[in-house]
Amino acid sequence: MATRxxxxxxxxxxxxxxxxxxTLPAEEHQVVAVAARKLKDAQEFAQRHxxxxxxxxxxxxxxxxxxxxxxxxVIHPHHLSACLLFTNAKKNxxxxxxxxxxxxxVQQILASAKMNDVxxxxxxxxxxxxxxxxxxxxxxxxxxxxxxxxxxxEFGFPLTHVQRSVEKELGGGALLDLGIYCIQxxxxxxxxxxxxxxxxxxxxxxTGVDETVVATLKYSKxxxxxxxxxxxxxxxxxxxxxxxxxxxxVPSTMWCPTSLVVNGKxxxxxxxxxxxxxxxxxxxxxxxxxxxxxxxxxxxLKQSAVMSHAxxxxxxxxxxxxxxxxxxxxxxDCQ
Numbered sequence: 001m002a003t004r005x006x007x008x009x010x011x012x013x014x015x016x017x018x019x020x021x022x023t024l025p026a027e028e029h030q031v032v033a034v035a036a037r038k039l040k041d042a043q044e045f046a047q048r049h050x051x052x053x054x055x056x057x058x059x060x061x062x063x064x065x066x067x068x069x070x071x072x073x074v075i076h077p078h079h080l081s082a083c084l085l086f087t088n089a090k091k092n093x094x095x096x097x098x099x100x101x102x103x104x105x106v107q108q109i110l111a112s113a114k115m116n117d118v119x120x121x122x123x124x125x126x127x128x129x130x131x132x133x134x135x136x137x138x139x140x141x142x143x144x145x146x147x148x149x150x151x152x153x154e155f156g157f158p159l160t161h162v163q164r165s166v167e168k169e170l171g172g173g174a175l176l177d178l179g180i181y182c183i184q185x186x187x188x189x190x191x192x193x194x195x196x197x198x199x200x201x202x203x204x205x206x207t208g209v210d211e212t213v214v215a216t217l218k219y220s221k222x223x224x225x226x227x228x229x230x231x232x233x234x235x236x237x238x239x240x241x242x243x244x245x246x247x248x249x250v251p252s253t254m255w256c257p258t259s260l261v262v263n264g265k266x267x268x269x270x271x272x273x274x275x276x277x278x279x280x281x282x283x284x285x286x287x288x289x290x291x292x293x294x295x296x297x298x299x300x301l302k303q304s305a306v307m308s309h310a311x312x313x314x315x316x317x318x319x320x321x322x323x324x325x326x327x328x329x330x331x332x333d334c335q
Contacts, residue, residue: 002030003294006067008058008082010036010045013096014073016283018049023272023287028294035061058082062089069119069293072096075164076171080105087112092119094293098176098319099312101332106316110309119296121304122312124184128288130269131257135241135248138262139189144243150189150225152182152239152254159231166207173209173328174229175319181255182227183318189241190219192311198318202326210328256282
């Protein structure tokens with residue numbers, strides 16, 4: 001039986017997700033419905049992706065009985081309301097990252113998923129790439145010795161012209177949009193451990209969101225991590241994991257990696273070609289998180305061991321502390 005997907009939101013990321021699903025066998029993954037705030041947008045999306053049902057409202061999608069899991073691709077200030085709608089309708093959910101605006105919202109979402117006994121995962125797609133699986137294998141086998149430093153130091157793009165990136169009410173800011181990739185990598189390498197100490201500084205835009213952030217994280221046994229993210233400038237966008245016996249470099253597209261350099265030796269992990277033009281880099285790689293969801297559902301699991309509820313909570317807690325130090329406050333923080 002194919003896993004039947006419903007898509008919530010007919011924007012750019014949802015388009016790329018639908019294209020990514022097309023790279024997987026049709027007998028395993030089917031998009032059966034899409035919902036947008038405007039019916040016209042949903043209908044256009046459905047036509048473009050050959051989806052049988054289009055809804056002008058998320059409630060109709062939540063009521064559709066012929067859906068196994070909903071992909072939530074709306075902007076993150078709307079994640080809380082959308083996730084609660086679907087979990088309360090007893091729907092399994094894959095929600096785009098960042099999962100929510102702060103720790104409190106993440107806790108509400110995860111509590112609802114648990115209470116309704118549904119599968120729930122934050123779509124941290126990077127974790128499911130073959131390159132990321134290889135990183136975890138190398139670390140588990142202690143190929144690098146003891147890891148002492150993670151440098152997810154350069155993740156930046158000139159995005160100040162993009163409204164969603166700079167407006168506070170749209171959830172703007174470098175940390176939630178880009179920095180989350182640095183934090184998730186660091187947390188993955190250090191096995192979901194909570195940092196002992198975080199020191200962050202940054203520059204904010206006039207809109208009150210963070211434009212550029214630099215943070216150092218200290219972990220037990222004197223292990224360190226450094227992250228830099230910016231929506232003002234293009235940075236090298238790579239990452240380095242350094243151990244007592246070696247080093248892994250994740251070149252240029254560290255958030256959707258297609259190659260790794262392990263102790264100087266490079267290995268390629270090519271992605272399948274898309275059937276339609278994509279909005280974002282390497283988006284066919286969203287296929288891996290979709291397949292993880294299918295495997296979890298087939299096993300009757302309520303969360304993924306690779307991107308667990310605890311992992312989502314840790315991401316939010318680290319983000320909150322960095323934002324506190326940089327001085328970024330969203331309206332959701334005051335509720």
